[in-house]
Each structure stands twice: as structure tokens, then as C-alpha cells.
Amino acid sequence: MPEASGLLRFFPTAVALLLAPLMLGVINRIKAMFAGRRGPPILQPYWNLAKLLGKGAVYSHTTSWVFRAGPIIGLAATAAAALLMPLGPCDAAFHFAGDVVLFAYLLGLARFFTVAAALDTGSSFEGMGASRDVFFSALAEPSLLLGLLAAAKAAVSSSTWFELTGLHQQITVEVWLNAGMVLLFVVVALFLVLLAECSRIPVDDPTTHLELTMIHEVLVLDHGGPDLAYILYGAALKLWLLAVLIVSVALPRTAYPWLDMILAVGGAFGVAVVIGVVESSMARLRLLRVPQLLVGAAVLTVLALMLEFQT
């Protein structure tokens, strides 16, 4: 694939920015179907964002500028991470050796400031959410990097440096035939990471606000108006990016760029459907079980890595 020139290189980023909230709409529709409801319109997340952007804001007396910086830095870092994610036949806007590390750390930057903003309110609810968020993400981060390392080892020829775009373009049907087990492990592990990072069932329940089980929802309890819109949009963007990442490992490239594009975008919404099915068919895990799930994901990636290096 030749290097896209000019503004065209930002195409994957633009698609991510546009379609990310639609993922939430799809998930909600699937959940509604399972529950036998009609469900909200599929574009409802966009209307929600628009409504929030039109509101005023309330800031607690306790808070400082860090509280207001949290949503902004969170969204900015996530959007910057979107620059690194390729989509189907299109290379990412920026791709370089080790960009996956920057990707993971940009999500870390977003988390750091979200957590700081939560602690700024002085509420023990939000302290609790912050504490759990840093815990689970610390366990999820190694799986993300190691999983991609294993997938890259399976797919990327040894003469090129490992980068997200390179990985993305080199997973073909042959790679799946040769190292299907490795890639399968990686896909499962990445899906678990997605569930934890995006606070979906069975790690967290995105529909509850004030039970003691929540993580991400309570983290942002005090934000409202445009700040909350930034946060929700950032969360949707993160969901989109991780879904695209999974699709890029899970679906092999074809010979036709247009088919790749359809597969990539369709695959991302396919991940949304799977999330909806998972959320409809199981309950949230007990909090003490969540680390086991994440350690399981890490074990899967280590296994994949060992398989790949031994074969």
C-alpha cells in the first residue's frame, strides 16, 4: 500500500472520530434485542453528546484546575492514539517502530488525568473508582503489549521493525493457517483487555452509576455538561480503537483494498455485536474475580509468545 499523501493519511483517524459513538449505539441495540425491547435509536449516543455539549457545568468547591483538565487531556490523548491506528488498507497517520508502546502509553496518559480528576473531587466514590481503574489497567497493560508482540512475531517478517501498521498489513490467510493458534490466543486476550479497558461486562457494568461495583462510571460521577461529553466521546473512541485493533489481528488481509475496508469497518461493528451479546448473556463478575480474568489474558499472551518463539 503506497503512503497516502496529504490529508488522506488522516482518513483512518477521521473514520474513528466519526463512527466511534455508533459502536455504543450498536451495543445498545443488541442488548435491547436480547431483552426484547425496541431500544433507543442507533444514533442516540450522538444525540446524547450533542445534548451534553449544550449544557452548562457544575464544579465542586473542592476541585481545582486538575478536575477540568482531566476530560480534556483524556480526550486529547485518546484522539492522539487514534493517529496511530491503521484501518483496513489504509496506513495509520503516523507509524513507526514501537508505535504500539506509544499507543498504550497515550491511553495511560488519558487514564492518569481521569484518575487525578476523580481524586480531585474528594469523594470516596470516585476514589474507589480511581483505585480500581488503576489496578485493572496495570494488569491489562502487559497483555496488550505482549499480545501484539506475539501476533507481530507470527506475521511480520524479521527484517522490519514492529509497528502497528506493519502488523496490520501483514496478517494474511497464510499467517492464519500457519500460526492460527497464536493469533487466536492473541485475539481472545485482546478482547479481554478491551472489556477491561472499556469497562464493559463482565469487568464493569456501564449501566450502573452508584453501586459499589462500578469503575469507570463512578470515576466520572462529578463531571457534567461539555466535560462529560468529552469523557463519553473519549471512551467511545477508545472502544473503537481497541475494536479495530482486534479486527486487524483477527481478520486477514485480502487482495482487494475495498474489501479490506469493508471488512475492517464491518469487523469493528462485529466486535460491538459480540460485546452486546456478551453483556446480554452474562452478569458482571465479582470484583475479586476480575484480576483473575486479566491474569488469564496475560497468561494467554505469554503462551502465544512461547508458541510463536518455539515453532
Add this chain to the structure above:
Amino acid sequence: MMRVLAGVAVLLIGGALATAVGRRARLANAVGATSATVGCLVALLPVVGVLASGRAVPPLPWTWNVPFGAFTIGMDPLSAWFAAVILGLSIPAAVYGAGYLPHYADRKLLGPPWLLFNLLIAAMVLVVTAHNGLLFLMAWEGMALASYFLVTFEDEQAGAREAGRVYLIASHWGVACLLLFFTLLGAQTGTLDFHSPRSSPPVASSAHPAGPAGPAGPAGPAGLAGLAGSADPAVEATRSGWRPLGWRARATAGDAGPRRALGPKLTGALFLLALVGFGVKAGLMPLHVWLPEAHPAAPSHVSALMSGAMIKTGLYGLLRAWTILGPPPAWWGWLLVVIGLSSGLLGILYALAQRDLKRLLAYSSVENVGIIALGLGIGLLGLSAGSAALAVLGFAGALLHVWNHAAFKSLLFLGAGVILQAAGTQRLDGLGGLLKRMPVVGGAFLLGAVAICGLPPLNGFLSEFLIYLSALQVFQGSSLSRTSSSVVALAAMGGLALIGGLTAACFSKAVGIVFLGQPRSEAARQAGPPSGLMTAAMLALAGGCVLASLAIGPLLRRLAPVLAIATGLSDGAIADSLGPARAPLASVVGVGFFVLVLVGLLVAWRSWLLRGRTAARGETWGCGYAAPTARMQYTSFSFAQPLTDFFAVAAGLRQNLSEPVGLFPDRASVDTRHTDALRQGLFASLYRGASWGLARLHWLQHGRLNLYVLYVAVTLVILLAWEFGLSEWLGGWWSWLAASLAGGF
């Protein structure tokens, strides 16, 4: 070199003057701080010169009538890299100290701490410039003693005395190993001088533009061949590789024939001695036990200097020792990787469990030294496998992290000092909401915390990124075996990612509990901003963190000659290996800029949206409960509890819980304390064993003077007999022993 010495002289004279003015506290403070600043500036100029040019300053070989000693000091880029950390950090520390120490003026003399502070700087400078083993050891010991007296500055507190004692003992364990190290090495080579490989003008270090455009092709493989200990003497002679490194005796003898080879077993023993001796100072696990005691006890500007610069002298020592010892076998690298990972993981887990800010920072120093050791270990593995790229990237990441850690850790320690003086406590659970009381300090601390978490776009990320890149070198078809490369990748990527996540947890806790939320004590509520000098010093260091991330390209260029010494590879091989890392680093900085631009846009958009709307102030939402108190907030302990529970065995938490029982429950209590498992488990039992063993010798010490005189007399008689022939008689026996020992090695 004269300018460095002039700087040292300014430091010593200024320190002495500050002490001499006695009780006039303000004068002593002014003299001390000024002399420290001026002395460091004077000495810093030639250091910058060496780094800028990449050329070593020829050593000054002054004769010195101490056996085996020579007052040889010189500066090659490796020395300069560390000297720059020491001097560059001492200046803000001194400025900060000028604002910090007057706090003690009513109960302490201010002259002596300044004298000791200056002595500490001078000793550290001497450590990294000494080119003679004896001089090095004396400077090393001076450094330990000066910092010991600074650690026990508040000697009216039992904690400080205890910390000093632990520190002194640990230091001397290190010195004992180093003494043995230098003695063995000197015995093998016949001199205690070490020679810089770059003492003669370098061939091409500054001549060619480092970068992808640098001389490629033949230089790389040739460098590798020299590295792998190729038998081709022509290749080796052209490289400033291992051969000219190290000791003068070897260098001169080397002209005539092959140098006297140190056997692999002896080299291994020397490596272990150096690792223990220098590892104590660097704070590598399990030798770190003194660090979380000593660093918090010292005045904060000294803590900053100790954590930022002094522990780095241990790493300098390791690097220098490796250049002397020659090509590393693989097990050195593996050992370093294991030590680095365990230091990193355990260090940050212990930090997470701390409830005292300075102790938390001290444990995080252990973690960062672990990351550096991991980078060095990967580098050594690369050297042993002949993979220049792996070696160069690992060492580059480690050396860059030395600078970066110096900047952000000292910034955080200075911030901790501000809090200590303003709120009178280091206890995290007595703090809170300080960002509003001291916005500038809080902002700088927050920046330091982001940097130390290795989050982009700040400098901490860049050095960790280089270490990640070295792990990714596995893809470049490095010459490591399959198993080795998978283990390296697993250890480095997985380990660094886990460490990164835990560090983010640890420092979001530190920032969140100390600066955000509501004040948890009256003292924290009353706290005010510090003096201008202290703020200025912190801002300078914060600026350093930002600058180090922006100037990554020039920094890498300065790093190339340093790497040439540390790895012994040719300039061309280093440029070839660093070249591919430049574009990613530039992209990282570019994406960082993008984040900043986006932040600006989003801020503007939000204020545009909120224009004309109500942005009300209210209470924090507490489910309708409108009277939350500061005590209801999450505490440092509750924040870290899920993590410390999950890693309870490693984090060393012990809990004594007496639950309420029965229908009319009596008192219930819970008491959780953090114990350093290595200190309690390993060293405490070692020392119990030692004191048990020594107690068996107690009969020798009974207080009867006449018998003591007898001991003296017997010793003298034996010595006389030795002088008059016993030595020859024993000599034969001894040489047999020595021969069999040497044969063993």
C-alpha cells in the same frame, strides 16, 4: 580539567567559609549556597565542553606519594555524562537549599550542612573523574561520609540516627567489595591507574554526523567482529574496542603482546564484586535496604541530590568496571535483567504501599534504578551475542534514563520538602488539597509525576521507549538464540508494561492524595507557598524535564561518544544502531505536540461552549449527602489497597486484625504495616547470625588490661619474626597457596 578542579576548590573553600562564620546563620547560608552554585557552574563548563565535542580531556597525571596512588583525574564522555547529572542537579539543589535550610536556623548551625553539601558534590565529581583506583576509592568514601553526616543532620530524631547507621553499614559493605575488587584487579595488572579509551583524540566521534546518514556498511560489521572478540588483530587494532580499554599496564604491555588475560572465573568474580559494591550505592535489590531509610531522613535538597545524582555514581562505577573487565559473557546480562526487573517490580510495589511521601519517592528510586539496570542488562546481552543494535539501544535507554530520572526525581523530592515545611508532615493521610495552597509547586510536582510514570510526551517516556525498542530488536533478527530472544522480549516488554501500570497507580496516588481533594489535617489547611528560591529551583527542574523531551535529537548525538566508551563499539556501529531509533523518537515528540495542540483546541472549545451559560459551583456529589468531610475521602492506603492486596506477598504487608466478636464486642483493632521483606528476612537474619557468631569470641574481650598488653606483645613478636625470616619460610607455603588459588581461577 583545571576548571573542574577550580570548581571543586570553590566548593571546598566556600564550604569552609560557611562553617567559619559560625552562628551568623544568614551569612553562612548565603556563602554556602553561593559557593555551591558558583563552584558547580565553573565545573560544569568543561563538562559541557566534553559532551559537546565528544572528545576526552587528557588526564592530569600528578604524582602523589601514596603507594599505588596517583592523582590522575581526567574526563571522557562517560565521566562527563555523569558529571553533568551531578553538577546540573547540584545547582537547583543549592538554590533550593538556600530557601530550605533557614528553616532550621533557630536550632542548627547552617555552616556545616553547607560544607558537607559541597563536600558531597566535590566527592561525586572526583568519583566520576578519578582515573586511579585509590583516588576513586578515597573519593567514594568521602562521598559516603559526607552524605552520612547529611542524613543524620536532624540527629535529635531517633529515626535519622537509625537511618544513618543503616546507611553507614550498607555503604561499607559496598566499600569492602570495591576494595577487594580493586585489589584483585591491581594484583592482576600491576597498577591501579585506569586509562580512558578516548584519552587520545578520537578518530571520528565528532567528525561524522551521527544519524542514518553516518558511515554505514563496513563499519557496522567490523565493529561487531571486534566486539565478538574476533581473532583478526587488524580489526581489533583499528577499533577502540576492548583492547585499549582499562588499565595502563595492559595497554603498554598490549603493544608487545597479548594482554595478560583475566581468566573467565576471575573476571566473573570481579564482575560480582563490582555488582555488589556498586549495586549497594545504586540501590539495586536486594541491596537497596539503606535507600528508603537514608534518602527520606536527609534534608530535602540533599535527598534530591542523593536520589538524583549519588545513586547514579553506582551505575557509573558499574559501567566503568565493565569497560575494564572486557567482553561480557551472557550471564552478566541475564543477571542484570533479573536484578533490574525485580528491583523495578518490587521497588514500585513497595512504593505503592508507603504512606510517607519521601519514603514513597525513595522506593520509586529503587524502581527507576531497576529500569536502568534492565536496559543495561539487555545491552550486555546484546554485547555478548554480538548484536550491536540491541547493545546500543539498551545502553542508550539506560543512560538517558539516568538523566531523566535525575530531573524528575529530584523535582519530586524538592516538592516533598516544600510540603514537609509547609504542612509539617510527610504522612500522606495528613495531607490533601495542597494544589490550591501552592499552585506552582503543585503544578511542577504534577509534571514530575507524569514524567516519572513514563507517560508521553515527557522525558520519562523517551528513555523507557528506547528500552522498549531494544526489546523489539528481537525482530531485527538479533543473534540471540530463539529462547533467549523470547525471554528478553517477554521480560522487557511485559515487565516494563507492568511496572509502568504500577507506577501510574503509585503516582496518581501521590498526586491525588497530597495535592487534590480536601486537606486532611489542620496543618495542611494552613499550608502556604514556599519561598521564591525553592519555587525557582523546582521550576528549573520542571523545565529540565520538558527540555529533555524536546531536545531528544541533540541528546542522542551527545550520547553517541558516551556509548562508544560504554559498549566499546565503533562510532559507525553506534550511529547505525541509533539511526533507526531517531525517526520513532521524533514521531513520539511530534505526537506529543499534537496532544498539546488538541488540549488547547479542546480548552478553547469548552470555554466557547460555556460562554454565557452557568458554570455553577456546588458540593461534590455524595448521593444527596451534603456534608462530606475530609475524613470521608479515600486515603492513600485505601487507594492502594486492591493492588497491595493482590501483590500482598511481594509487597510485604502484614495485617494484625482483631475482629469484634460476641454479642457485646470488646475493642477491635486493625493494624497494617509495611515491612521490607528483604530487610527483615534477609539482612536481619544475616546480622543475627553474625552477632551470634561473634558472641562466641566474646571470651577474648574481658577487660583485663594486662592480658590486652600480652596480645599486643604477642602480635609484635610475630611481626618481628615475620620480618626476620618467617616470611621466607611462610613465603614458599604462601606461593604454593597462591598458585593453587590462581589455578582455581
